[in-house]
Amino acid sequence: MFDDGTPIYRQIADQIKAEIMNGSLEPGGKVMSTNQYAAFYQINPATAQKAFRELVDEGVLYKQRGVGMFVADDARERLAADFRERFFERVLAPLVQEARQAGISLTDIIDYLEAQEGARK
Amino acid sequence: MSFSATLRDVTLKYRDSDALADVNLELEAGKIYGLLGRNGAGKTSLLSLLAAFRKPTSGEILVGGEPVWENVGIVSRVALIREGGDFDDSDSVKAAIETGQIRPGFDTAYALKLAERFELPLKKKVRELSRGKRSVLAAVCGLAARAELTMFDEVHLGMDAPTRDAFYKELLAEYMDRPHTVILSTHLIDEVANYLEEVIIVDRGRILRHEEVEVFQGMGATLTGAAAAVDEVAAGLEILAEQQLGGTKSITVAAFDPGTRERAAAAGLEIGPVGLQDLFIHLTEPSRNGA
Amino acid sequence: MPALQHLTLPNRRFTLGLGMAAEGLNYFKYWILAAVAIAFLGPLALSRYNEIDLSTWFYTANVAKWFTSFVAGGFLYVLVPNMIAAGMTRRELSVVMGVFGFLWSAALGALVVAGFLVERVYYDAMGWSQGVQGDDATTVIGTWGETAAFAAVHPLMYLAYFAAGALVGAAAYRWQSSGWLLVFPVLVVVFSLDNAVYDTEPFGPAWAGVLGRFMDDWGRGLVLTGVAVVAAGLAIAARRILIDIPLHSKKA
Numbered sequence: 252m253f254d255d256g257t258p259i260y261r262q263i264a265d266q267i268k269a270e271i272m273n274g275s276l277e278p279g280g281k282v283m284s285t286n287q288y289a290a291f292y293q294i295n296p297a298t299a300q301k302a303f304r305e306l307v308d309e310g311v312l313y314k315q316r317g318v319g320m321f322v323a324d325d326a327r328e329r330l331a332a333d334f335r336e337r338f339f340e341r342v343l344a345p346l347v348q349e350a351r352q353a354g355i356s357l358t359d360i361i362d363y364l365e366a367q368e369g370a371r372k
Numbered sequence: 373m374s375f376s377a378t379l380r381d382v383t384l385k386y387r388d389s390d391a392l393a394d395v396n397l398e399l400e401a402g403k404i405y406g407l408l409g410r411n412g413a414g415k416t417s418l419l420s421l422l423a424a425f426r427k428p429t430s431g432e433i434l435v436g437g438e439p440v441w442e443n444v445g446i447v448s449r450v451a452l453i454r455e456g457g458d459f460d461d462s463d464s465v466k467a468a469i470e471t472g473q474i475r476p477g478f479d480t481a482y483a484l485k486l487a488e489r490f491e492l493p494l495k496k497k498v499r500e501l502s503r504g505k506r507s508v509l510a511a512v513c514g515l516a517a518r519a520e521l522t523m524f525d526e527v528h529l530g531m532d533a534p535t536r537d538a539f540y541k542e543l544l545a546e547y548m549d550r551p552h553t554v555i556l557s558t559h560l561i562d563e564v565a566n567y568l569e570e571v572i573i574v575d576r577g578r579i580l581r582h583e584e585v586e587v588f589q590g591m592g593a594t595l596t597g598a599a600a601a602v603d604e605v606a607a608g609l610e611i612l613a614e615q616q617l618g619g620t621k622s623i624t625v626a627a628f629d630p631g632t633r634e635r636a637a638a639a640g641l642e643i644g645p646v647g648l649q650d651l652f653i654h655l656t657e658p659s660r661n662g663a
Numbered sequence: 664m665p666a667l668q669h670l671t672l673p674n675r676r677f678t679l680g681l682g683m684a685a686e687g688l689n690y691f692k693y694w695i696l697a698a699v700a701i702a703f704l705g706p707l708a709l710s711r712y713n714e715i716d717l718s719t720w721f722y723t724a725n726v727a728k729w730f731t732s733f734v735a736g737g738f739l740y741v742l743v744p745n746m747i748a749a750g751m752t753r754r755e756l757s758v759v760m761g762v763f764g765f766l767w768s769a770a771l772g773a774l775v776v777a778g779f780l781v782e783r784v785y786y787d788a789m790g791w792s793q794g795v796q797g798d799d800a801t802t803v804i805g806t807w808g809e810t811a812a813f814a815a816v817h818p819l820m821y822l823a824y825f826a827a828g829a830l831v832g833a834a835a836y837r838w839q840s841s842g843w844l845l846v847f848p849v850l851v852v853v854f855s856l857d858n859a860v861y862d863t864e865p866f867g868p869a870w871a872g873v874l875g876r877f878m879d880d881w882g883r884g885l886v887l888t889g890v891a892v893v894a895a896g897l898a899i900a901a902r903r904i905l906i907d908i909p910l911h912s913k914k915a
Contacts, residue, residue: 290545445672
């Protein structure tokens with residue numbers, strides 16, 4: 252379930268973010284508790300807590316004392332900007348580098364992308 | 373109330389060899405610790421001292437803030453479960469479980485529930501149990517002790533994979549149900565890594581490392597790429613392992629800071645993770661540290 | 664041991680001592696019953712061929728001494744790792760053994776006293792004489808009072824044998840290869856004293872009574888005091904060995 256490259260708490264945080272983006276977690280909705288996460292993924296609860304703390308720090312989740320964790324109302328907007336930035340950094344930057352090594356010109360790539368976009372319509 | 377554990381300048385000698393030499397260790401209450409070390413590194417000695425199974429040659433051992441030796445209030449709430457358990461072999465399984473009742477915190481109903489779940493034959497004699505079932509009995513007694521410091525020393529030996537999995541699950545459930553301090557000593561590191569909060573590596577009678585598990589996870593990396601590029605990035609780094617196949621080279625480094633990661637990425641090297649198990653093997657390599 | 668269900672921490676050493684005595688007697692109840700049966704039925708069978716002039720309870724009582732030592736040593740040897748691993752202190756364990764020893768000796772002692780007295784009635788009724796094997800000759804015990812007195816030393820003897828067994832058991836656990844060798848000096852002391860109480864020969868090897876020659880002119884009171892002192896000394900030594908005993912590792 253986890254690949255050992257990145258720390259587990261970050262993978263959990265990423266997964267919660269993805270769930271917010273794809274709509275399975277609604278803004279204002281309640282998130283599972285640390286213990287539920289820990290039991291579900293079979294991890295140390297402190298690890299799950301670390302993920303939550305990071306998300307609270309980023310303003311994606313907020314904590315209501317004694318009640319639980321909730322998705323911030325503006326979580327999706329916050330994350331959208333992040334995702335956009337990460338898309339360029341993680342997906343496009345390596346793509347460009349690899350294309351350059353293979354001698355593929357940027358125009359070829361643009362043509363390809365436009366053709367894909369055209370095919371979808 | 374879970375117990376903290378402290379070792380101050382602890383030395384344990386067997387005849388003239390040091391099992392532990394001048395060990396200092398501070399374990400906060402309420403966490404799950406992994407205790408790793410090669411055979412004979414001193415894991416069992418360390419646990420035996422914490423459980424007051426033996427007395428240190430010198431130094432101080434505090435559990436729950438109090439000296440643990442001959443301390444009724446403490447040892448009755450500390451459980452060290454050793455491989456195969458400490459049973460009277462002529463007892464029935466049921467009687468062996470009931471012996472746990474000399475601990476005021478022992479939960480007999482829970483023990484019997486677990487015994488049923490793990491299919492322990494209550495009427496059989498302990499000596500008639502298979503190695504696997506014996507380990508299960510020991511684990512069950514450890515869980516049901518409901519101690520404030522619970523230590524499992526290689527208890528999984530002899531259990532098959534599904535049983536180990538069920539044991540870890542139960543351990544985690546019990547831990548979340550009732551916060552207490554847990555120390556797991558094991559060789560199956562990757563199997564338990566996700567359950568741990570902190571990891572202690574013991575090597576040749578000393579504490580080699582004691583860190584949060586994430587520190588270990590981010591500690592090492594394997595860099596693969598063109599030999600020249602790899603060598604350039606690796607210059608000045610401590611290399612744990614090295615492999616070369618034609619022009620492609622692969623190295624494992626223990627200390628991998630963000631700056632190096634960037635340089636490696638810029639040089640087009642493939643960056644792979646190093647599992648806790650591999651890292652542990654490298655860190656305790658006998659050829660390291662001038663041994 | 665169902666009594667353990669509701670034990671409290673300060674009292675558990677007494678509860679457990681009581682439990683051990685109860686369990687020990689319960690565990691061996693058929694042996695004990697068999698010994699009692701043989702003690703009474705044996706002479707009946709023998710009387711068809713021989714004239715009965717020896718107390719069978721004397722033999723039963725002597726076997727019980729050895730048995731007591733084995734129980735004390737065996738239990739302690741098993742209890743050390745078992746109880747310490749279950750979260751008990753060595754001090755508590757020494758109290759457990761003390762309570763166990765007193766109760767065991769009292770129970771067996773009471774049984775033996777009753778046995779001798781009943782035997783006296785039985786032998787008188789059958790016209791046999793209740794005698795014991797002395798150094799060379801058979802001695803008739805004599806009056807009722809003498810039977811009672813002869814029987815009455817047994818609880819103390821059991822205590823001494825219990826302490827001796829506990830000491831050897833503790834030493835055998837502590838020094839796995841050599842601890843049991845303590846059995847020789849302990850046996851010599853206890854056996855010689857036992858011999859001297861009534862100038863009788865208890866069951867066992869003759870060499871073990873070697874110290875008897877130094878006690879030839881001791882009065883019975885002095886010998887019994889010696890037994891009490893030795894019992895206490897053995898108990899103290901056992902406790903000393905136990906008090907900082909390390910548990911052995913499971914494997915090399």
